Amino acid sequence: PDVGLVSAHSADGAEFVPSEVLVKSTLPLPPAAEAAVLRLAGGVVIEHNPTLGLYRLRLPAEIDVQQASALYSELPWVEYAEPNYIVRAAIVPDDPFYPTKQAWYYDAINAPAAWDIERGRSSIIVAVLDTGLQLDHPDLEAKVWINAREVLGNDIDDDKNGCIDDVHGCDFVVLPPSSDPSDDHGHGTMVAGILAARSNNDLGVAGTAWGVTLLPVKVLDSTGAGTASDVAQGIIYAAKSGAQIINLSMARPSPSRALEGAVKEAHDTFGAILVGASGNEGQEGVGYPAAYPGVIAVSSFDQADPDTRAPFSNWGPEVNVAAPGVAVFSTYLHGGYATGEGTSFGTAFVSGLIALLLSQDSSRSDDDIRALLRISADDLPDGDTSY
Template sequence: MEGLLLWRYITTIALILCLGIFAFPARPKDSAKPGPEVFSAKHETSSKLTLVEQDVKLTDELCRSQCSLDYAKMLAQIDSGMPAQAVLSDMQKHHEKMHLLIWTKRGEPLEKGVTSGDVAAGSYKKEASKYLAEAKKQVDQGKHYQSPKFGAGKDVYFVQGTPAVTGKDGLVGLIHQDVLYQVTDHQMKNLRLEPYPNENRWKIESVHTDTLQDKVVDHPEDNQGTSHYHQNEVVVRFKTDPNAAQLKQIQAEIKATSLQKLGYTYVFRTSSMEAKALMAYFKKWDVVYAEPHYLYLTNDERARNHEEKSGAAAADETEGEISSNFTPNDNLYSRYQWNLPLIETVQGWQLNRGASDVIVGVVDTGVDLQHPDLQGQLLPGYNVVSGNSDPQDDVGHGTHVAGVIAALVNNNRGVAGMTWYNKVLPVKVLDETGAGSTYSVAQGIIWATDHGAKVINLSLGNYADSGFLHDAIKYAFDKDVALIAASGNDNTERPGYPAAYSEVFAVAATDSENMKATFSNYGDYIDVAAPGVSIASTYPNNQYAALSGTSMASPHVTALAALVRSTNPNLKNTEVYELIRKSARDIGDEGKDNYFGYGVIDVVKAIQLAEESVGNTQSAPAETPTSEEESSTTTNASDRVSAPLPSWPQTLARQLYLITRRHLD
């Protein structure tokens, strides 16, 4: 079944076309002025399926290109005198996809070569052996060889052969491409082509966001306007904190099996009552709100060689300039990273390439902490899901987002990120299924804020307006954090959260032609647009992948916000927002529109405006409340700057207490 996942959907496209029921694009009924075509549900679904196929194809190319470079590197090491066995073993140690490697001399039988790994490829051993023999033949003739991919599901492979420069030997191997399955599976969820969520880990209900009426989610288009929440949990904020006796009474009456607390906000879980009944129960307790515990899902001439320096030395090196015709030497940049030239990234680098003290929080599925293209770019993060300091990515989404922001530039490897020196603070709030609760997302935002993040990327969302999550957003915003969020991938005008909160900068997605991405949500809350179709970036296990989604558009804007704050650290978050809006290139209807906001981001213009503003801004002293009453006074974030914050987790309750008190008073 797993093996047929991608092809099932490709077949669906063909069936739709053959039956002649391919729907024509339809504009939203409430659109007051002309704009990009907003596709009907059937057209949207087929377009998304085509995009998944495109992303998988591009990921295949990225894998093959990087493997060719890895083979050339191994051969160069062997030719320099390093033992072949040690070279092959080291490569396999760091690259799990290298299933089998054979160093072979010309004219010598393949089985006589130096081997690392096993030819076994499940039920595909026969095909593997055939292609290995062909690869050996081509290498002996001095030719490079790559077989077609073969296998299905998680067991997809291809064979590669690369001759040495001397022509006397070569390298033949079997490469495991399970990344293609991972990308397929990930994009089916990320683009909402699978009813969400479908894993048994979550006992959830689906409801219409406005009415909370039950809703069956059987098809991708059903996700529009749909929110998902835990069946037997409720989030409650009391006007007056219950005392011990009252809390004990509540737990007894609802037969609570667990209780979590952040400040005045509680999450009750019970096996005997469903969420709607729980919300009804709490009406008698004079609460500010009792709401479902919602789930959130992922929504992607002087150059320095970072690979030759320590991470710290490379990151701190800010002197020097790059020429106007500079092109990064990252192996996949020129062919695959169409997105960076489109938004004038290289021209922006001539003005500013970032600063290590402007920290970027990535609140997501975690980040691959061992990825070679992110080494030296990551700060110690936090795993909210497991409650420890290991935010290792087990999905791929967060690693891809982090690569867009901060993959090492000009290091002769993989892809280039948008910033050279800004550090990424990884915070894992979504689990191995790519889903996470309001509680975990709120915790992650607060943790990132308390640990120095000046910009936070939120490539996740739901259609539910959660007071609990909004509190955490306001907390970060009031601490002068710039919050950037993806609008969502359902091609709907319904506002998604957290993107639609006024404190958050909302991002829509465009393609390589500066057209609206077919999946991108839209509406009057959109601030700007950024590239979000087939974006090449880092992926777990030393790999690279192409993903599509507003999740991939958002980190482009996050990186730009980091560059802007690196250029002028005195800019407040609201000023950063306004500067990015003002510098955007208008690509839709004149002025702000619902599809692109103020337009597609322009890196060089934004940095130029930040430079021009340096003399017009100055730091204000951090506010130090003298009492809890003073702390609870609502203050506009534009009048505040970030101040040193206490450590986690001892003061988390107090910090949540302060932000919730604002709403109680």
């Protein structure tokens, strides 16, 4: 559901979905145990991810979410229970384009020199977990993933990745998940364009790794907001669908164990490389999921001086690398183009760079990629953590 205007806050300011609790079981529940969950506090299971052992429960409106979470946490088979926290796109809105609109930031990261070596291979799949994607955008339509393991129209999850008939990706904002990940906000289409917009085609903009494949996974609604449960589902779906890179251009100020579990599963079990936005509050403290150890955290530098942090960019020791985030021009809805700023877009540049590195050598691990990012970036003096 669209959650942008429907939320509640805890005493510490954490934003969550009213009347929903996420419960992580330590073992698959037998029917009798699941029935007990249904009765406890009047909760009803509305979604279950067996890979994560995660149950999403809906409670009666009069039940306090945090008290119910504490109650569920006391059960012997429950690892944790928590509110279904809200995650938001990490964007600060701003109201043939390469020379006038894009050259400054591609020059700043030496992209033209990289393109002389590698432009990306279609075998590299980058999952864009976001507000969706305009599937027929002229600069993007040739880049969209095609799920060869799915039979369209048979109403069966043929490849068992958690979404039925998902030929071009999945939408986890709706229940049950839909096979149409179309963008109704614009943020996801902008992120996708930075990553992989077609280039050298006399049209629009250039993507960072224009030869790779984009897997759109809609986890944020028309307001740019989403839930921890939807993002967790999307992460596992992307990993099961073969994405080597998972782009998370979103942030929330406090942790969610559901998100943490999904990140760990995708990273440790599936070997995916996850890239996340540090956040746009202009303060110390990296947002989540970027702050988790399994995610490469990205902040943004300023246009006037790449050695200077963008004013909106969060910073801290968890940040691995900074990338352009100011006056970024990219694909937008209705086949158009738009300018924006935010660590979301820096995250997309880094995912694009990683896609180029994997296109060169697909055997490179997360550790390999992190090392290459460190040695190829400009190292600021004195171990500066103000990024």
